[in-house]
Amino acid sequence: MSSSTTIKPTPIGRKGLWIAATVLVSWFAMLAFLLHYPVNFADPLVYLFVLVQMHLYTGVFITAHDAIHGVVAPNHKRLNYWIGFLSATLFAFNNYNKLSRKHHLHHKHSATGDDPDYHDGNPNFFAWYYSFLKEYISIGQIVLMAVTYNILKLWFPMENLIVFWMIPAVLSTFQLFYFGTYLPHRGEHHNPPHNARSQPLNHTVAFLTCYFFGYHHEHHAYPYLPWWRLAKAREINEGLEQGSPMVKA
Template sequence: MQEVSDQGDKGVVISTSIFGAWAITLSVLLRIDISALPIAARVALVALQTFLYTGLFINAHDAMHGAIAPKNPKLNRLIGSISIFCYALFSYKNLLKSHWLHHQHPASESDPDFHNGRFKNPVAWFLQFMFNYWSWTRLIGLVLVFHTLRGLFHIPVANLNWFWITPAIASSMQLFFFGTYLPHREPKGGYQNSSRAQSTNWSTFWSFISCYHFGYHLEHHEYPNAPWWALPQVHQQRKSKDFQGAL
């Protein structure tokens, strides 16, 4: 398969654009008069902010694979660390260890993202998934941030609930469903590859909207250094190879 070509500084530009869009949108939404917005508008803005929150995690994920700034490890790590800290006060170092365990032992008892063999349905699996990454320290930190924004900066509680808390929780569900559950649930007939993963066959547009191409998950496991925005290219190359092999 043809390797994804060198994209220069494209990864830095894309990742900082996602971060900038998230920061600007959040700062605006926390200050608007939410009472003047109809429910439909609020829901649409929550969906937008959820997507941008997911983008923060995707930034950190790509940084873990050295895909944001391959020639500048310090910058790569900095972008990843800031993104995941703003996402939910996560430690980039700790998350990096867990993520590499996932890649080394996908869909197994040694995979921190996998179910425990009993909680296979998506709801129970999600709750176990969240518990695995639970941290009282981080929870206390988030509570302190909430009250600092409310008390010191006079951000209305309604704005915080709608545009900070809700998108963060919804983003965790989005990442779990499209990045863990769908790709790594055991298919009928058992797993078919060493990555114990499968990909969606959605169009590039819907793959992007669903979760920044996380649905092309087998391709990600096979080519972990490919940035998220290059996965459609890898997916198409893989489909072409499979088709040619079937002839």
Template sequence: MRSHATQGSWGVLIALAVLGAWLGHLVWLLVGAELSLASPLTYLHVALQAWLCTGLFITGHDAMHGTVSRHRWVNQAVGTLACFLFAGLSYRRLVVNHRAHHTDPTGPDDPDFSTRTQSFWPWFATFMRRYTTWPQILVMAAKFNLLLFLGVAQWRILVFWVLPAMLGTVQLFYFGTFVPHRRPDTPDMAPHHARSLPPNHLWALLSCFFFGYHWEHHQSPSTPWWRLWRMRDARARAEALTPGQEPAARL
């Protein structure tokens, strides 16, 4: 999954910006924010932190494809850090599984796909069972207890760290796996068995860091998330100019 694109310094800067925004906002919520469970503003911050959690994993995902930096060690460092911070995930294990997903999307060896059900929650449960490991659970438990030891109120840990991570996981699964790859396949999904959101760049950014442009990601895994909107525009223009072209699937 090595990228042959030249990203320059933008990939590293954007990755650091996402990491810094996630960490900075989380620290402020845990120890500095004057918020209460009765304040509607609290839940706006929860939604923002969930979105930043999504971006944190997308950053780790891009590192798997070598799109953070042209240097392999930088991708490994950023990916390892992002996946560990997101949910104590093993970057190396994710690379192996994600390579299998790209090799045969929705096929029998795709660890992201459920051949038993196309319903959201059962598929999500299967997905989580495949990716959750005992070392990950132990890491998350250690993080939780470390925060308690440092004096962070338990309700803040649950509301500002645990809840956004859970919401971000659901968001990633819905926009990055369930919607793009659910069956039945339509002609516009060929040859990747993947569909894309209609072009709406603001919604694509807010929903899943442009990862809803999923056909484009499978078409060009070496394109970083922050450039997928350009590929979506190019595809939309090509479809508009091609007589008899099947319209893009609406999600």
């Protein structure tokens, strides 16, 4: 029995909406607080807040990603779309429709030459990261970010915008790429068509690094599971290796 036919989806009701709202409201509330927080590089909280905001930025992108898979509001397609659109826009004005199209190609052609996220030339981290960014960043995004920055600095200190708005966003792209693309898809794979591996079972590490997307084989095998159900799926797969019966996630 293949693992892709073992873990079945179960209804999530409005839980996806509540989780998405929690992530988006937390990101916005933290940013609103930090744009007024004194930037003093001798203050260790400044560095902690950068990391917290980086993690929340990653959550904003993961929310857009789950909307792409239709699992934020599975019973309300229009609402699901607009939550994904909003989340992608908040993450440096990403184009949600472009993200959706390329991400579905990634799942269809994972770790092959037709995968827009895969760098099949030099597997060096920075070369792959640069190739990855070129697939998604547009001139329009850069212009919109520049315009937004110049508007926001009329009300907020420039150093706050740089330290708590811009730097966490950039760091989040490293976080998403390293834990969500580079580690799961680098090197050779022996589990087509998913061509993805998962990190060792550790839910705390998996959440802190990338909202359980370190359990990447589970995501590719069960793309109908929202990010907050990947931990359970990883546990189930551990059990499957020992011959456990079919279960639901």
